[in-house]
């Protein structure tokens with residue numbers, strides 16, 4: 025069946041099968057393994073207990089991101105003791121096991137899913153894993169990238185492989201031109217709104233269509249990042265000239281002849297024209313509007329022109345109770361317009377939206393305006409390199425002049441694991457990926473939006489249709 | 496990993512469905528660096544009052560359930576996060592087997608990986624076992640993985656299904672790494688092929704990273 029039409033996923037999968045076991049489980053080779061302080065300590069503990077080493081420390085890289093403070097004095101300031109312990113443990117482990125490591129003081133430190141592509145560690149056609157669900161981000165380059173648990177982290181460390189059952193193929197095609205004021209975040213929120221948080225369960229989603237092709241790499245990463253929120257095992261986008269141009273010149277990417285050789289293979293990866301997908305969904309880009317979540321999962325999303333649904337309209341009692349709980353938790357009223365809802369905090373950052381393109385989008389709205397009174401607005405670049413570039417472009421000045429905080433790289437307020445947290449009852453317009461109860465801090469209320477929409481909320485003090493601010 | 500063959504012990508009734516990983520162990524206890532020691536936070540919000548004292552109503556705070564080794568629950572046990580703290584907390588408390596009508600996928604896999612046997616049985620049977628469990632010390636239940644049966648206190652045997660590979664690994668106390676280590680030669684062959692076909696794929700390596708200026 026060598027000539028049967030295959031998808032992008034099928035091709036990368038097939039290129040990494042070490043062995044197929046009798047029950048159909050595959051021993052899959054892993055090309056790149058990214059580790060961070062939260063999900064690695066017990067894996068190293070396991071290796072140590074069994075007297076094992078890493079099979080390929082050279083294909084592994086460690087960085088701290090989840091627990092690090094993002095304040096300017098973070099190298100000297102005292103961190104929360106449990107965070108400090110996790111960070112110190114990673115540093116001890118990478119030294120003991122000879123793993124390449126990017127320390128906090130390094131200019132390249134940042135969120136693991138930002139630095140992977142940025143440094144050329146994530147490449148088209150590779151298998152890449154990390155003990156974090158948003159590893160799907162790297163699929164934007166045309167890689168097969170997915171999050172794993174701690175036992176699997178240990179398994180990859182020891183064997184450079186994983187035991188995996190093949191996933192099904194799903195394609196989400198977004199055709200046409202996005203309306204003004206909309207971006208990648210709106211695309212992916214609209215997709216999740218349509219297919220639901222379980223829409224991709226058991227599948228790897230390939231994003232295709234002219235609206236996806238037209239995205240830059242940052243936008244593609246935003247889309248793939250959130251494929252996990254649709255329940256998918258991974259998300260991916262076929263590599264093309266945009267991808268090759270992005271990879272070229274990155275620190276650890278192949279160079280010269282090696283790069284040409286790599287590109288020749290990468291060009292063979294896109295799904296064959298007649299490849300069959302188990303599930304196929306098409307969305308018209310022209311129908312997408314700037315999106316905002318109103319509830320406590322990413323599927324509870326509407327256009328900014330929309331209203332909070334009324335749980336009473338839901339026939340299924342279990343669903344109705346769930347909707348009611350969301351409305352109550354979010355302190356909203358059924359039928360209420362989302363636009364105009366006052367916010368306390370604005371967070372621009374996370375592995376979903378903290379790349380230079382995202383910061384530019386926020387700065388474009390912030391320029392010449394000011395953060396509304398009483399609102400705290402944080403901008404947290406995804407990596408030290410993003411921060412540096414933004415400063416070279418003068419974006420930090422625009423944001424600081426407008427009253428935004430300009431912070432050091434890390435996961436920050438994406439999850440309540442470091443000092444950047446919401447306090448109970450605070451309402452936040454956030455560019456992150458999860459609006460679960462308490463995700464940004466106990467009792468915090470999250471509205472997921474794009475960077476431009478977040479900046480618009482910051483300067484008006486309320487959820488705002490960014491299109492009203494343009495021009 | 497500790498082998499699992501036959502277990503006879505106290506079963507604790509937890510008549511709840513959708514017990515999520517946050518209920519099993521709240522996220523605020525995830526900042527650990529070891530697998531052990533989480534047992535004291537198992538079911539934290541159900542088990543302790545706001546002032547930190549034990550809630551005497553909660554099953555695991557009552558005798559004989561403080562020594563429970565089996566947990567009986569209802570649908571969709573273990574939904575939520577993919578982090579393995581939930582099985583670690585169960586194991587550290589002493590629970591080696593959970594019986595429920597069904598489990599969240601990731602939790603199900605994570606349980607086997609950590610030496611816990613999750614058993615799926617129909618709701619009616621779980622209800623019977625729940626009633627058995629309510630009898631406390633008078634009702635010890637036996638889980639025989641070898642023969643794939645749960646033995647009720649009245650001697651009735653209830654057969655259950657389990658993936659043959661998973662069963663084998665639990666019986667032998669093998670973890671997946673041991674299993675994969677048996678394929679080391681194939682992994683080496685694959686690596687040699689990759690190195691010649693796709694030399695550009697070599698990792699960044701320690702030296703490269705250290706050599707670069709800040």
Ligand code: SF4
Pocket residue numbers: 089090135136137156158374375376434435438439456457
């Ligand atoms: S930014 Fe948020 S989602 Fe991304 S890796 Fe960090 S904590 Fe996870």
